[in-house]
Structure formats: C-alpha cells, structure tokens
Amino acid sequence: MRETLRKLAGGYRREEMLVIAKRLDDVHAISFIPQLRVEDLGAAALPGLAELNRRRCDTRSTARFAADLERGYHGFLASVDGDVVGYYWWSDDDHPHLRRLGVRLGDGDVYGFDFFLAHEHRGNGNAVAFLHAIENALHARGYARLWGYVRADNRPARWLYNMRGYEVVKQLHVRPGELR
Numbered sequence: 733m734r735e736t737l738r739k740l741a742g743g744y745r746r747e748e749m750l751v752i753a754k755r756l757d758d759v760h761a762i763s764f765i766p767q768l769r770v771e772d773l774g775a776a777a778l779p780g781l782a783e784l785n786r787r788r789c790d791t792r793s794t795a796r797f798a799a800d801l802e803r804g805y806h807g808f809l810a811s812v813d814g815d816v817v818g819y820y821w822w823s824d825d826d827h828p829h830l831r832r833l834g835v836r837l838g839d840g841d842v843y844g845f846d847f848f849l850a851h852e853h854r855g856n857g858n859a860v861a862f863l864h865a866i867e868n869a870l871h872a873r874g875y876a877r878l879w880g881y882v883r884a885d886n887r888p889a890r891w892l893y894n895m896r897g898y899e900v901v902k903q904l905h906v907r908p909g910e911l912r
Contacts, residue, residue, distance in 0.1 A: 746905035748884035751833050752898040756871040756878055759864065759897075768858055770865035773807030773819060780809070780816035784850065808869065810849060810862050818849035820866050824875065829911050833881055833904070840876035845911075847880075847889075859892050867896070881911065 773781075778801075782794045800807070800821060810818035822844045829845060830837065837843060844866070849859050870878060882889045884903065 745908055747908050747910075749833075749881045749904050749906055749911065750884050750890070751835060751879070751881050751901045751904065752893055753877055753879050753901050754867070754893075754896065754898040756867055756876055759867045759871055767812055767856070768810045768817070768853070768862055768865070769812070770808055770810050770862060770869070772869075773801075773809040773821075775801055777807075777809050777816065780811070781819060784816045784819075788850070808862075808866050810853075810858075812853060817853045818862055819846070820844060820848075820862070821846040822866075822870065822878075829881070830879075832906065832911060833879075834902070835879050837879070838877075840874065842870055842875040842878055844870075844878055844880045854888075860895065863892060863896050 775798075778794070778798055781797050782791075785791055785793045785797075797807075797819075804825065805821050805823045805827075807819055807821045809816060810820075822842055824837065824842045826837075827843050827845070830843060835843070847863075849862055867878065880893075880898070882893055884890070
C-alpha cells in the first residue's frame with residue numbers, strides 16, 4: 733500500500749541532470765556592451781535580493797540567501813539601473829550538492845550553483861554577459877575550472893552553457909528538488 737501511494741505521489745520521478753565543467757583559462761570574449769552591472773554579493777545586497785524574490789513570488793529564498801552567506805558561500809549580483817535582476821552563487825569549499833553530483837573539487841576548482849536572471853532581462857545577450865563576467869571574476873581570483881549542473885530539459889540554460897564552452901561531464905538522475 734505504501735509503495736503504491738509513493739508511486740501515485742510521484743516518489744519515483746527523477747529529473748535528469750547534466751554535470752558540466754569549463755576551463756576558465758578559455759573564457760570566450762563577448763563583442764557587445766551589456767546593460768548589466770555585475771558585482772560581488774555581500775550582506776548589503778540582501779535587501780535588493782529580497783525585493784527581487786518578492787517580485788518573483790519566491791520569498792523563501794531570501795532566508796536561504798542569508799544562510800548561504802553565513803555558511804561562507806559567495807555570490808555575484810546583477811543589477812540594472814540600481815535594481816537587482818539576478819544572482820549567481822559559488823563555493824570553493826565543500827557543498828552538499830557536490831557529493832550527489834559525484835564531484836570532488838581539486839586545486840583551482842570552484843562550484844557554481846543557483847544562477848538566476850529575471851525573465852525580462854534574459855534577452856539581448858544579458859545572460860551571456862552575466863555568465864561571462866562571472867567566469868572572468870572567478871578566473872581573476874585564480875580558479876582554473878568551474879563546475880556546475882543544469883537540468884537536461886532546460887533548453888535555454890543548456891544553450892547558454894554550451895555557447896560559453898561548458899562540457900557535459902556526466903548525466904545523473906535525482907529526485908525533484910534534491911539539488912535545491
């Protein structure tokens with residue numbers, strides 16, 4: 733009976749994830765000037781992130797972002813005319829996702845996670861420019877390889893990562909929400 737209920741509730745559904753990596757000494761230049769301003773994300777950014785989360789009806793993430801800063805995770809913030817429009821988190825230390833992804837960070841490795849850019853700012857090359865700025869900033873900090881993952885069914889994100897030179901290292905299947 734319990735097994736039947738679990739199946740009906742989707743307990744056996746799996747999402748296909750692609751583990752990706754990129755050498756940061758091979759950062760492709762962009763040939764346009766983006767409208768985004770990209771800077772390090774610190775505690776002073778939390779009110780702007782809270783407003784972004786409110787606009788996207790995701791108020792739960794605001795507490796998680798504060799906790800991520802306390803855990804020692806780092807981030808980048810994208811803004812346009814002073815309004816926060818995106819974020820990207822990263823860690824060069826242990827992160828719970830890494831074990832599930834089967835990735836061990838080596839010397840010069842960094843793990844990127846939780847990349848978001850508001851829908852109204854995804855056109856005109858902004859996502860490419862944001863990711864380019866992130867890659868350059870991490871390379872300038874001495875990192876040589878950037879790890880991450882993307883859902884296999886997220887075609888726009890897969891296109892972005894492919895365009896920026898990321899390679900699929902492996903595929904895996906996870907329970908929905910397991911890597912959030």
